[in-house]
Amino acid sequence: MPLPSRGSRHNEVIEPMQVDIAPEVDQQAAEDNFIIEAATIDLDVFASNYMGLTKLSRLMFVAKHCPALEIDALREQQDRV
Numbered sequence: 001m002p003l004p005s006r007g008s009r010h011n012e013v014i015e016p017m018q019v020d021i022a023p024e025v026d027q028q029a030a031e032d033n034f035i036i037e038a039a040t041i042d043l044d045v046f047a048s049n050y051m052g053l054t055k056l057s058r059l060m061f062v063a064k065h066c067p068a069l070e071i072d073a074l075r076e077q078q079d080r081v
Helices: 027-031 043-048 052-065 067-080
Strands: none
Touching: 043 052, 043 067, 052 067
């Protein structure tokens, strides 16, 4: 139930704990916002840490966010399928 504000010049209605509401964050949009131009990883070593669908997912992530390694990451995926 809204509480009337006290001592205010305005007749505003303030919801209890209104300031505690966390802002909504769109994780998908946040993830898509970056591109790595200069890669400092060895793709073969990176990919060797994963197996199965996780490996394919990580390689797709690299291909999506690192144009310098995109072709190599997609080829590595193709070889695994």
